[in-house]
Amino acid sequence: MSQPLVVAIDGPAGAGKSTIARRVAVRLGFAYIDSGAMYRAVALWALRERADLDDVARLEKMARAARIEFASGGSAVFLNGEDVTEAIRSPEVSQAASKVSALAGVRRALVEQQRRMGAAQSVVMEGRDIGSVVFPEAEVKIYLDADLEARTRRRALELEQKGEIVGAEDVARELAERDRRDSTRVTAPLLLAPGAVRVDTTQLSVEEVEQVILKLIGDTLR
Numbered sequence: 001m002s003q004p005l006v007v008a009i010d011g012p013a014g015a016g017k018s019t020i021a022r023r024v025a026v027r028l029g030f031a032y033i034d035s036g037a038m039y040r041a042v043a044l045w046a047l048r049e050r051a052d053l054d055d056v057a058r059l060e061k062m063a064r065a066a067r068i069e070f071a072s073g074g075s076a077v078f079l080n081g082e083d084v085t086e087a088i089r090s091p092e093v094s095q096a097a098s099k100v101s102a103l104a105g106v107r108r109a110l111v112e113q114q115r116r117m118g119a120a121q122s123v124v125m126e127g128r129d130i131g132s133v134v135f136p137e138a139e140v141k142i143y144l145d146a147d148l149e150a151r152t153r154r155r156a157l158e159l160e161q162k163g164e165i166v167g168a169e170d171v172a173r174e175l176a177e178r179d180r181r182d183s184t185r186v187t188a189p190l191l192l193a194p195g196a197v198r199v200d201t202t203q204l205s206v207e208e209v210e211q212v213i214l215k216l217i218g219d220t221l222r
Helices: 017-028 035-048 056-065 091-100 104-120 130-134 148-161 168-184 206-221
Strands: 006-010 031-034 068-070 077-079 123-127 140-145 197-200
Touching: 006 017, 006 130, 006 206, 017 031, 017 123, 017 206, 031 035, 031 068, 031 104, 035 056, 035 068, 035 077, 035 091, 035 104, 035 123, 056 104, 104 123, 104 130, 123 130, 130 140, 140 206, 148 168, 197 206
Parallel strands: 006 123, 006 140, 031 123, 140 197
Antiparallel strands: 068 077
């Protein structure tokens, strides 16, 4: 392959983006990039520095200075040389990342980083604006979706595996609010990008979704 290939995977929380993107990247030998982890990393740094999350100029400067790297296979996230894989998943960081990711300056800075990553190597990148904003000309654009009940069940199971027991109603409420926030924000809202293929994962297994996406990629490369 003479030019790096970009596989852009977008969709709401709980649709299976991270699991599928990581599996597809491993199958293809591509780099896996979790764009959400990048915003979380900036949020973690801001919290550690006690930065005001409304200080747009400072947060954009931090986003531009942040050196964010992913280990082979995408299982680990490094911020300025430190493994922050676990630290960026705390509830406090999640809340801060929600605010940080809505700042246009921060998004501009991280989109530039994401584009550099995609220009340097073939990638499977997942998030909420990869096919619409980061790589609108991506060769393969996927929008993973699922109904709220299925996404609630998956997220509750994910939290349970981490030792967090959360009621289904609370999980559903959090996901619905996140959907509303992501789809209505002014900067890079969550949407079905032009040219993206919507894949409803509600009734599909992880293996079935993986096969659907691998076939779409294979068809593109023919």
